[in-house]
Amino acid sequence: MPGLYFITSEFREDAKSAAKDRGMPGIRVLELPADKYYPGRERKEELRPLASDCFDRMADALTRPLTAEEARPSPMQMQRQDAHIEVTGDDFLEAAEKVNESFLASRWADGLPIVPPTPKLVKAMMAGTTRSPQEVIGQVSPKNGIATVEKIAINAVMAGAKPEYFPVILAAMEGFTDKKYDLTHVQASTGSFTPVVVIDGPIAQELGFNSGIGMLGHGWRANSTVGRALRLSLLNLGQTWPQVNDMALTGRLEAYTFFTFAEDTARSPWEPYHVSLGYKPEDSTVTVASSGNPLVLGGGAVLPWTGQGVIDQIVARIKTAGVVWPHSQTYILVLHPDCAVDLANHGYIRKSLQEYLYEQTRVPYEKLAGPVFFGHDTEIEFIKKSIEDGRIRADRAPIFLEALKPGGRVPVVQSPADFHIIVAGGSPGYDLLFSYPGTNWANQTKPIRGATLTIAGRG
Amino acid sequence: MTQTSAQQAQAHLVVLNPRGEIPPPVTLGISPRVASLDGKKIVLVDNGKFGASNFLDVLAELLKGSYPNASIVMYPKPAAQTITNVPKWYPTVKQQGDLFIFGVGD
Numbered sequence: 001m002p003g004l005y006f007i008t009s010e011f012r013e014d015a016k017s018a019a020k021d022r023g024m025p026g027i028r029v030l031e032l033p034a035d036k037y038y039p040g041r042e043r044k045e046e047l048r049p050l051a052s053d054c055f056d057r058m059a060d061a062l063t064r065p066l067t068a069e070e071a072r073p074s075p076m077q078m079q080r081q082d083a084h085i086e087v088t089g090d091d092f093l094e095a096a097e098k099v100n101e102s103f104l105a106s107r108w109a110d111g112l113p114i115v116p117p118t119p120k121l122v123k124a125m126m127a128g129t130t131r132s133p134q135e136v137i138g139q140v141s142p143k144n145g146i147a148t149v150e151k152i153a154i155n156a157v158m159a160g161a162k163p164e165y166f167p168v169i170l171a172a173m174e175g176f177t178d179k180k181y182d183l184t185h186v187q188a189s190t191g192s193f194t195p196v197v198v199i200d201g202p203i204a205q206e207l208g209f210n211s212g213i214g215m216l217g218h219g220w221r222a223n224s225t226v227g228r229a230l231r232l233s234l235l236n237l238g239q240t241w242p243q244v245n246d247m248a249l250t251g252r253l254e255a256y257t258f259f260t261f262a263e264d265t266a267r268s269p270w271e272p273y274h275v276s277l278g279y280k281p282e283d284s285t286v287t288v289a290s291s292g293n294p295l296v297l298g299g300g301a302v303l304p305w306t307g308q309g310v311i312d313q314i315v316a317r318i319k320t321a322g323v324v325w326p327h328s329q330t331y332i333l334v335l336h337p338d339c340a341v342d343l344a345n346h347g348y349i350r351k352s353l354q355e356y357l358y359e360q361t362r363v364p365y366e367k368l369a370g371p372v373f374f375g376h377d378t379e380i381e382f383i384k385k386s387i388e389d390g391r392i393r394a395d396r397a398p399i400f401l402e403a404l405k406p407g408g409r410v411p412v413v414q415s416p417a418d419f420h421i422i423v424a425g426g427s428p429g430y431d432l433l434f435s436y437p438g439t440n441w442a443n444q445t446k447p448i449r450g451a452t453l454t455i456a457g458r459g
Numbered sequence: 460m461t462q463t464s465a466q467q468a469q470a471h472l473v474v475l476n477p478r479g480e481i482p483p484p485v486t487l488g489i490s491p492r493v494a495s496l497d498g499k500k501i502v503l504v505d506n507g508k509f510g511a512s513n514f515l516d517v518l519a520e521l522l523k524g525s526y527p528n529a530s531i532v533m534y535p536k537p538a539a540q541t542i543t544n545v546p547k548w549y550p551t552v553k554q555q556g557d558l559f560i561f562g563v564g565d
Contacts, residue, residue, distance in 0.1 A: 001553050002490040006514070006562030015564060023484035032514075032563060041510025041563075044517050051517045055525070058518075062558055063492050071491070076483035081476045088471050095472040108477050116474045145479040154477045190565060236477040247565070 003027075004061045008034040010243075014188075017245040021143055026070035028061040030054050084119070103158075107241045110231060110256055114158040125153040128163035129170060130450040137170060138177020140237035141184040142245055147173055147237045152229075155236055159228035162221070164453035165207060168286055169229045172197055175288035175444035176234065182438040186290045187240050189438075192248035193290045195234075196332060196434050197227060197260040198422055200274035201284030203448055203456035209262035213426030216259055227257030253293055259434070261424055267337035268423035269344035276350055277445055284448040284457045289332055289420070291434035298339060301428045307342035310335075310431050311353070315360040317433070318412060323370060324363050324379050326400070327391040328439045329413050332420045333357075336429025354416035362409035380404060493558055498528045500556030505535045511563045518560065532556050 007015045009031045019027045032050050040046030087102065089095030099116040103109040115121065126133055126149065133150035140147050149170065156169050176183055176195070186193045199209050210220035218224060240246040252258075265272040274285040297313050299305035314333065335343070343353060368379040377385065386392045387400055396414045403410040413419065420443055425431070436442055451457035493499055501522060503515040512535075519531045532555045536548065552559055 001557070001559060002492050003559040003561060005564055006560065007564035011565050021484065023486045024489065025486070026489045028489065029564075037510070037514075037563065041513060044513050047510075047514050047517045051514065051521055055518075055521050058560070059496055059525075062560075063495060065492060066489065071488040073486045073488055075486050078483055079481035081478045081480070084473050084475050086471065086473050088469050090469060092470045092472070095470040099472060099474050103477075116472055117477060118472065118474055122475055139482075140479070143481050145481050147479060151477065151479045154475045158477060232477065237479045239478065239481065 002062060004058060005029045006032060008032050008037050010034040011247065013244045014247055018142070020076075023076070024073075026066075026073055030058055030061060107239075108236055109158065110228070110235065112228075112256060114232075115160050117154045117157040121157045122150065122153050125157050125161070125163050125166055126150065128166035128451065128453050130452055131170065137173045140177060140234060142188055143239045145237035145239055147177060147233065151237060152233050155232040156225075156229040159225045159232050160221070161225040161229045164451070165222060165226050165229070167448045167451040167454075167457045168199060168203065168207070168222075168226050168284075169233070170450070171286045171446040171448045172226070172230050172288050173233060174446045175286065176230070178444045178446075180439070180442075181288065181444050182290065182442045183234075183238070185438045186442075187234060187238055188245055188247055190247050190249045191292065192250045192252055193292055193436065193438070194252040194254050195230065195258040196287075196289040196291050197230060197258055198273065198287040198289070198332075198424075199226075199260075199262040199284070200265065200272050200287065201279070201448070201456060202282060203284035203451070203454055204262035204265075206454050206456050211262040211264035211424045213429075215261040215424055215426075216254065223260045223262075224257050227254070227260030230258060230260075231256055259291065259294075263422050264337055264424045267341075267427075269337075269341050270350045270421075270423065273420070273422045274445060279445075279447065282456075283459070285445050286448060287420075287443060287445040289330070289434065289443040290436045290438060291332065292436065295433040295435070297431040297433060298336070298429065300430050305339070307335075307339050307346060307348075310339055311343070311356065311360075314431075314433055315357065318357075318361045319363055321435075324368055324383070324410060324412050325437050326383060326411055326413055327386040328437060330418045330420070330436050330439075330442060331357075331413070332422060332432075332434040332436075332443070334422050334424050334432040334434070336425030336427065336431055337423055338427050338429060339431055340423045350421050351416070353421060354419045357419045358411060358413065358416040361412045362403070363412060365404060365406060365408040365410055368410060383410065496522070496526045496529055496558075499526075499558060500530045500532060502532045502534050502552055502556040502559040504552055504559050504561040505533065506561065506564065507536050508563060508565060514563050515560070518562075530556075534559075 007029055015029050019025055087095050087098040089098055096116050100113055131149050135149045137147045152173055207222045209222045263273050275281055298310050387397045448457040449459050505511045505515050
């Protein structure tokens with residue numbers, strides 16, 4: 001079926017890149033000037049001149065015969081890279097600076113200085129795992145780059161990670177490349193989502209991950225460089241770049257290290273998060289998820305708070321957050337230890353808190369009248385379609401069908417388990433609510449294994 | 460890590476490439492064009508982003524003015540159907556007409 005795609009001029013490179021990634025480099029695209037389209041898109045009278053200006057080109061694109069290349073594009077070749085690069089300088093520092101300049105110019109770095117990934121350092125990194133250098137961990141979207149252990153090790157060296165961190169990085173990459181993780185969306189969306197990386201189990205303490213005051217901040221090499229190794233691996237193996245095919249409009253709040261922290265299992269009143277998923281306490285895991293800008297709650301050192309008050313605040317914010325999008329919504333609630341203890345003292349366990357949040361955030365049917373993010377369905381129509389096409393699981397569908405009637409209260413997530421509860425932060429502390437609308441499978445927890453330099457993570 | 464020549468007093472650094480191999484996708488040509496838009500059934504696919512329906516409405520008016528024998532089908536893309544599950548909804552576009560115009564992409 002012949003077709004034509006309208007885009008805005010800001011997405012020129014993105015459209016070219018996406019077309020090529022999907023094997024259709026010849027698709028015909030027409031650009032609308034972004035500086036006129038976005039300010040005017042609410043009013044048809046402002047869009048009319050834009051449509052008139054491009055009308056003849058549109059007709060031409062739909063009727064002009066194809067070139068031979070458009071009809072039968074040349075097969076693409078496996079994109080291979082030079083295995084290594086050589087630079088020379090007057091001394092090591094000058095050579096290292098040349099590596100930095102070259103890597104950034106090639107879009108292989110993140111803008112901060114990198115450690116030159118020499119064969120010796122990469123070999124040392126790989127000594128942190130029993131896994132073979134050529135083992136394929138997965139493919140990284142949007143370009144489906146092959147993530148081998150060795151390639152991830154190169155990026156880990158660049159990030160400044162220690163070899164003993166490497167099994168954590170590999171496990172996280174297994175999560176990101178799991179087909180259920182929403183990686184294309186996270187890597188490319190204008191929504192500017194930031195990956196969330198949570199380390200659980202004994203390896204967190206052994207490697208010195210921060211789970212207390214400043215857990216999302218600087219100063220802890222494990223948090224910073226594991227996060228940065230993942231940043232660089234996704235950038236280089238998925239081959240993304242801002243304004244080209246990473247269209248996060250604001251960039252990401254934690255652009256260089258993601259939200260990388262450990263759960264404070266020692267001060268948590270509940271079983272560790274990974275144990276709640278079925279892992280053993282002695283297991284170590286990494287959970288990868290995704291979030292828009294997190295909501296900060298509680299009083300910190302300034303204002304009084306109670307655990308119940310924080311939960312009520314969360315309920316109120318979720319219920320008034322806007323569109324109800326239950327088929328794919330997920331939340332990660334990070335409670336600081338004092339808050340978790342206060343809630344535990346009032347009888348909550350993790351499961352009952354999940355169920356409380358699920359029940360209390362239900363939205364009255366009569367409130368569901370607004371349009372969904374995309375398309376023209378109302379929330380009610382959209383949820384019904386989500387049931388019909390299986391995006392809401394069959395075992396949860398009866399609950400939604402029962403709720404979608406006058407007097408009903410509609411859940412904002414598919415099940416209580418879509419509220420993931422983790423304990424971390426300072427004392428005093430704030431609580432964080434990470435929210436992601438993309439898919440409710442985005443949270444992927446993987447066991448850390450194959451470690452050689454730590455006691456934990458050897459399984 | 461460095462190989463320094465005493466004579467030249469230079470540092471020579473060998474570093475590994477951080478990018479991985481990219482398996483090539485199967486390449487596909489685009490569909491042959493139509494000879495004219497006149498008399499054709501044109502499907503305007505609204506991707507649901509804010510403003511797209513306004514733009515496509517205007518385009519529909521212009522198409523009707525220039526090609527009175529063409530018919531226009533407005534097709535709102537199903538909500539939350541992304542590029543990753545195109546196969547699920549694209550065939551329904553194909554059933555609607557002779558050619559499509561998709562907008563407005565970002």
